[in-house]
Amino acid sequence: MHEENHKQAELAKIKIMAGALFWLAIAIYILASIFEEQYIWVGFVSATAEAAMVGAIADWFAVTALFRHPLGLKIPHTAIIPRRKDAIAENFGRFVQRNFLSEEVIFGKLRSMNVTKSATEWISQPENSKLIANHAAVGIAAVVQIMKDEDIQEMIERSLQNRIQSTQIAPLLGNLLSLVTSGSRKQELLRGTVKLGVHLLEENGDVIQEKIAQETPWWFPEPVDKAIYKKIVTATRKTLRDVDTDPNHPLRKRFDAVIDGFLDDLKHSPEVADREEAIKAELIQHPVVQDFSSSLWVDIKTSVLDHSSDPNTEFRKAIEHGVNQFGKALLEDEVLLEKINRWVEESTLYLIREYGYEVERLISQTIRKWDAESASKKIELQIGKDLQFIRINGTIVGGLAGLVIHTLTFFL
Secondary structure, three states, X not given: OHHHXXXXXXXXXXXXXXXXXXXXXXXXXXXXXXHOOOOOHHHHHHHHHHHHHHHHHHHHHHHHHHHOOHHHOOOOXXXXXXXXXXXXXXXXXXXXXXXHOXXXXXXXXXXXXXXXXXXXXXXXXXXXXXXXXXXXXXXXXXXXXXXXXXXXXXXXXXXXXXXXXXXXXXXXXXXXXXXXXXXXXXHHHHHHHHHHHHHHHHHOXXXXXXXXXXXXXXXXXXXXHHHHHHHHHHHHHHHHHHHHHOOOOHHHHHHXXXXXXXXXXXXXXXXXXXXXXXXXXXXXXXXXXXXXXXXXXXXXXXXXXXXXXXXXXXXXXXXXXXXXXXXXXXXXXXXXXXXXXXXXXXXXXHHHHXXXXXXXXXXXXHHHHOOHHHHHHHHHHHHHHHHHHHHHHHHHHHHHHHHHHHHHHHHO
């Protein structure tokens, strides 16, 4: 608005100047006409002023006829812009599209600019990467602030519930355990189980002997209880040795059958699947899960705002460092720079081919929507100052032409 007011002031000023020059020519002509018979040289002045008036009037008519009817008289071929506004809109839009948005012009400009390298050199400068980091942080904070907390929390909760419901935990666990127990690892698991049993027997000997004493009749002597305990430990150790040395030991086969059955149930059992669904439904409704989903966005938002408001946080420094290093890495890779350049060029040309006509339509439709008077005023505001100089030049050139003609006539 300030620029428009400034242009209007300049246009008004130059109009006054052109008008004043015209009225000056009239005044000179009147004075010269009074003294023309007394002095020969006054005739030259009179002829100059007369021709200047004619030139001023002719150019005033020409300039005015572009925007309105001179003196309100509807003379043919006047008020050209208001009368032909729609045709001008269409032609102007087509002119811009064909001459400024053509593939040749855009491609040549992109090639001469070397956009990728110029942009890469710019972001590689520490002050520029810092500027980008600051703008990025502020932008992220602004986006976070305008988001509705209720909507984001609902989205997180819904996403978490969908993820829990869609994840088949039992089959996934079955596949994982199948991988873990494949090959010889199943037997290693058996050996580990037996060793663990022996270790537990030895570590908890006192407890086990006390339990044996409680379960045997009261009249059993203590040495018998200890003998039973030693028998259990000895039998367990012997079992471990037998399992180690006998590949066909029955315990191995039974253990394999138990493990395989357990894994098959995890993968295919309907009972396990039903139990899993029940557990997931219970988990979704658990207060801990609901509190987590509702507080997650609040924690994220608070963290982002805290990091974005402080220019010295690691958050901004990380962005700054990443941008700077990215720019330096690109500058060292000419092949990648050229690839990105081609991508930018091809993408831009694709947009021009597919949507360039939209610019033409936008310009044309925008001007068409203006009423005739508004269109005339807008165009006059942009070029009116230069057109007023045509009036000034017409007055001066007309006067000089009149002087030359009068001079030639006088001497001939």
